[in-house]
Amino acid sequence: MTIPAPLRAVFHALVYTIVPGALNLSGPDWEGLDQLVDGTLCARPPSQRRQLRLLLRLIQWLPVLRYGRSFTSLSPDKRAAFLSYLEDHRVQLIRCGFFAVRTLALLGYYGRPEAGREIGYAPDARGWEALG
């Protein structure tokens, strides 16, 4: 497991905030999402995996300074406000860090074939012929 269990809850809270539709995911859906994320992270250098773990810890605890609560204890609106703050931060490194976790959340959610079907994406190698 590339995201250790205590940080997995932080990552899932991030996914809920970035893609609100994730609230409707079932247990097996989450397993699929986590597998995609783990598979992607496994192919990355160990240094990037370490940076991701650090980033998730920062996202969990930085809101304490702002809201007096950790990220996973915040209401959905406050979580979104906090992520918007990171996304638009004056420090480039922080913006890039947020972009990285956002990318990972979107990869896990929209990388699932079920998510493609839900939004009407139905590719077929037969192309025009498949349209009938």
Place this chain on the structure above:
Amino acid sequence: MTRRAYDIVIIGSGAGGGTVAQELSPLCQQGVRIAVLEKGPKLRNEEFTGRELEMAQALYEDGGAFLTAERTMTLAFGSTYGGSTAVYTGTSLLPPERILKRWNVPGLTLVDLEPRARKYMAENNVHFLEAQHINENNRLFVEGCRRLNYRVQQFPVNLKGCRGSGLCNLGCPNQAKQGTNRVQLPQAERNGVEVITRCEVLRISERALSVRVSPKPPAAKGEPSAWEPGECYVEAKVIVVCGGAVNTPALLLRSGLGRRLPRLGQGFTCHPAFIMVAEHPRPISNFVGHPKSFYLDEFAESERFVLETCMYFPFTTAKAIAGFGQEHSRWMAAFPRLQMILVLACDEADAYNRVTIDGHGRPVIHYRFTPDVIRGLGAGAARSAKIFFAAGAVRAHMPLGRPTTIESRDAGRVDRIAQRGEFKPGKVPVSAAHLQGGCAMGSGSEDSVTDSYGRVHGIPWLFVADSSLFPNSLQINPYLTIMALADRAAEAIREQAHTLL
């Protein structure tokens, strides 16, 4: 350590390496031993599934998300049999004369390059896609441009038997795209060239290479390498480096050539790009059909951008749409109604933008967005939004606008919305796939790395034949120009075979 010996070793199998391999392959009949060493795998036809993450992982370096040192842009380039020609859309443009003049490389002219490029256009079945095969995503771009009196043009494409799967960027599942993986490499192999996949070149020394062959990972796609896994020492009388604008400069740098070639790694350009999307009131054909059939380059000189039609897959699209939450999800839910345009900035070589290596010898790309690039992206975004609305879109998404969503009632305020937005690196999703420079052609080692035939200055047995040769941005899709330059390099090697081999 295993030792092997060849007369000619070609590193990389993309537009450059595949071309050189084919052009030199007739020498095999005279007993010349030629090998192509490719870092990526060779997939079987049935392994091209069109599934986004699976194919990106199998065919691209770093899954298509190679990060720059600043972490503000991802670079997409192939790492497979055929290199990036396995994953591009097959757009085939001749090198522009104005650019060649600006490059000012002694001995390099359009008169010389064009017939070479045309040879590969014929070989790769380059033609204009017939009207009935153009999907609505492309047709709406044409309609919007024409209503605005923009000079929209059709891309010639190298397709044979295209069924319109729309999966070009994930490797065509129907083998319709005529990249080097389908045309030049198979021909070279038939003529006696060996292609060794999963084979990474670690270093080049005097007429020799150190390489590492990787085993096929469990459950991974592709065939195992023809060579045993492990490190290997390969002697070669001639070495042609065709690893692309990231890996070629990096290989030469870790081979210790930086001191004698001070320009090595300099002049990296890449046409930084982002995706614009717009929603139409009804579903349109977008993910079916060839995705990139038209372009607009009339503003390349005046406003520093080029627009191309495009259509991407769910994750890539989600990444390209700025922001998150309900608004982001609303855009994604509109997928069947989305029109897309790729905005590419025409960047210029800049002293900061370059290829270096880290402590392990891995490539590091340093890239900052110059004011010209930022202006180009902003102008391209505004023009794209106008095209969307002229084609009937109800709203458009502008990643650097403020707000990022523009409703059709605000179509007249597009320029103001674009100007009000602020380009914040790391916030706006920027990526690039036209990677160029790092081993520029020129007249001597003080201003370049190679001569106009790709021969490295001062090292007669070492050649470069890929997009790293470009002294500056080409401002168009680069593969035909790469093939034409590779053809020149092969010609030079053939002509000097009696002394080199």
